Amino acid sequence: MMPFLRTVFRHGALPVGIVLLVTAFGGVTGNAALGAAAAGACRTVNLFAEELPPGPGGDARLGFGLSPTRATIPGPLIELTEGDCLKIKLTNDVTAATLQKLKTKFGGDPDLPLAVSIHPHGVKYHRDSDGTVSSNSFVPPGTSRVFTWIASPGTAGYWWYHDHVVGTEHGTGGMASGLWGGLIVRRPGDPKPDVRTFVLAMGDNYTFNLQTWPNTPTFVAVQGQRIEFLVFAWGNETHVFHLHAHSWADNRTGIPQPGIDTATVDTKVLGPSTSFGFQVIAGDVSGPNNWMYHCHVQFHSDLGMMGFLRVKPVA
């Protein structure tokens, strides 16, 4: 029933730090394909919810992957263009025993089913793809279910997706374990970054992508490249994202619109579940350096909620 699980533990031990980054980026290689569905037609991808080696203190770690052996935290970045739709066949390879433990730990209702789900932000979906208990759209262990996301006009943005049923009916245990990933909907004609999108999840216990420094991702770009960040938050805490030496327009893309007096920002408040993204030119004016990104809540950064964007000089 759970044929992939052993494989995950054999081949897919959760990498840390920069290695996690590379592995996470591995999950992104299917993005071009994900975004290629023509309007009206729905492309199908497979997604797997997997158990990963536990985190500090033995906390459960769960991840989404495009194959059972490639589950990562965060899960694969999904990119769509307005007009696309996407059918995600989600297979739940998490054991009932693990789900029960999380339900006990997070205080879920006795009648909460043991299952995982996937709930997206920003895009549209019907009742059967809500990913909630109340909409009866979840995936028991050892089974699969199709969720359909519709990137209708107006949905362009930097979003995320997450489990909504593990631990509690709001997915508190699923999110604490890592069941989330980034979702981008582009508008036709939007510029694309020169390097893979940098995805950061700001969460409980002062973590980026469930890690603290020095295990947080180091993102690498060459000065002058167009880079893109997607930042989202999960859990219980308020965070403030700050990137040194770069700033962006506080709008849909981060790119200023001439004549529109949108504020420019280099910090952004996030409450749980808010997300944003931006494109900037790496090292523009500021030049090469290991530029720090961090939560600007002081005790969060002091406890390790930080990492670096390495802007390399042009060769």
Place this chain on the structure above:
Amino acid sequence: MMPFLRTVFRHGALPVGIVLLVTAFGGVTGNAALGAAAAGACRTVNLFAEELPPGPGGDARLGFGLSPTRATIPGPLIELTEGDCLKIKLTNDVTAATLQKLKTKFGGDPDLPLAVSIHPHGVKYHRDSDGTVSSNSFVPPGTSRVFTWIASPGTAGYWWYHDHVVGTEHGTGGMASGLWGGLIVRRPGDPKPDVRTFVLAMGDNYTFNLQTWPNTPTFVAVQGQRIEFLVFAWGNETHVFHLHAHSWADNRTGIPQPGIDTATVDTKVLGPSTSFGFQVIAGDVSGPNNWMYHCHVQFHSDLGMMGFLRVKPVA
């Protein structure tokens, strides 16, 4: 001196859940009239601060009503159009004993007068309508006072009003007891919703409108109807409003403006006293369902800070 008080207890016991909703909407029936004042002329309405049956643990519950028997939590939604002005004759039917209890509970200064007031956000007002102790504009028990709000050009927005003197000079006890309501200022030509505006106050103790699930309001609309939310926060906590399967532009109305790259959002961070609103088409693309709204701070939603927008299919 307090002729209405017994009436409130006889006829106006605080309804719960969906019934509260209907009663709250009952208070809205005067909206068209409230908004009808011509520019330059000030229409007058009567507003009453009333004692309501206590909440869980015996906490005081106070409400505003267009008549003494119709006090609700939240108070009546007040709608204006830029150019309007409104004179609110506020009668304080709350006893000095209750106000003293709240002053003791919330630690107000010894010289804090026993009174209620009404302080609006977004609109303009003179010193005598500030609703503060420092501006000497409050209403002792058994008396009335007129507050004048001026919806001058530029004040269009989704706002709220609240007491500013009960418990402390910042109205902490008044707000904790329910002395607040929604306020909308429209620009001439703004679209109006097809059903009454859905008003949600996110507050302390994981509450919407001082209730937790299953006593939070269920809002009802038919797929395709234009609906409108007004959401504000009070108290001490940061909240994140999320509505499933709908999204809106992060601007004045929620309606995207062509050519302007405003971010689209489906979650919104609120600190105490911030407010926002938006119009969307119920079930657009997503179709009928009981779509969840909730605070996305996980422990808030897990403790009951949630409810539903019921989108019914077209008959």
Place this chain on the structure above:
Amino acid sequence: MMPFLRTVFRHGALPVGIVLLVTAFGGVTGNAALGAAAAGACRTVNLFAEELPPGPGGDARLGFGLSPTRATIPGPLIELTEGDCLKIKLTNDVTAATLQKLKTKFGGDPDLPLAVSIHPHGVKYHRDSDGTVSSNSFVPPGTSRVFTWIASPGTAGYWWYHDHVVGTEHGTGGMASGLWGGLIVRRPGDPKPDVRTFVLAMGDNYTFNLQTWPNTPTFVAVQGQRIEFLVFAWGNETHVFHLHAHSWADNRTGIPQPGIDTATVDTKVLGPSTSFGFQVIAGDVSGPNNWMYHCHVQFHSDLGMMGFLRVKPVA
């Protein structure tokens, strides 16, 4: 080595309340000069980090000043125009003993150097002006170092600057002690206020500019004057700025743009390190009064996080 220190204590004892305001404004007198640098040329100013008399409970107080005797909390407001650059020669007059105490108190790493720095938001800078330990750009006691800020096109905004190395590598001890100030970058043609910009730092322990009521600044203007607020936050807490009887567009300047449906706000959520500013007409429509500004987190305002904008009638 620290020739100015005694002078500070003799002449520069930290003023409180309205006097602090005046003194802080004293630091602003150099602003016109600071903003006068032509594009391409870098003007140099001297900045000094100084010890000030301790705060309540003996907490260290440190301030920036344009001269050693004029260090204030907040430090001098720095105004630039897009196209400017500014070289800041920062002299560290804080003793190693004081820096060691702060390192111990805030739990800085054993290898954290004893130093101060200056890190700006919004503008651009090279690695050697980052103001961090990781970029090796800090100032040991008794020494000076030049930091260069580049207000390149697109950097216009209401920003702040702060130490990034005292106490911890994130400057948690420097910020708690007062090592910060306001920074404005204007776009050519932006209107300027009729009176000096009102600068407010919302921080830990319910403070504006490290003070609680009645020691918070009272800002004074005449009805009809164009006034300007710059508000930023530091520390660990989320705050909500509210000003009575005034509102502003939620954009770069606070001034509405015709035809753009930006939300109008009179409250603003700030997480640590976010900043914003706005221009409004003092007492417009609302008239003269002592209009309260305060944090709208109720227990913050109840504990003294408030002050007044005194709008005087036209003589």
